Amino acid sequence: MQKVDIRSQLKNILLFKKDAFINGKWIHSKNTFKLKNPAADEMIATVANLDSSAAELAVAAAAKALPAWRATSYPKNVRSSCVNGLI
Numbered sequence: 001m002q003k004v005d006i007r008s009q010l011k012n013i014l015l016f017k018k019d020a021f022i023n024g025k026w027i028h029s030k031n032t033f034k035l036k037n038p039a040a041d042e043m044i045a046t047v048a049n050l051d052s053s054a055a056e057l058a059v060a061a062a063a064k065a066l067p068a069w070r071a072t073s074y075p076k077n078v079r080s081s082c083v084n085g086l087i
Contacts, residue, residue, distance in 0.1 A: 023061035
């Protein structure tokens with residue numbers, strides 16, 4: 001499997017993290033897994049492999065944040081541009 005360095009495509013290299021960002025905090029895990037682009041069979045990153053309690057925390061944080069995010073007055077394309085502006 002070929003490795004693709006996605007860090008070179010980021011506008012800010014500091015945005016690339018192996019840890020997980022959950023509820024405003026970086027969560028570290030000693031366990032990791034390789035993230036693969038199945039379309040190209042390329043490994044694109046190594047990321048944190050969190051346990052089920054961290055997954056539950058992430059789902060709860062996302063559910064809590066959704067009403068405020070949904071209520072923003074921005075059109076959907078502006079919301080997505082916030083994320084798309086990272087790469």
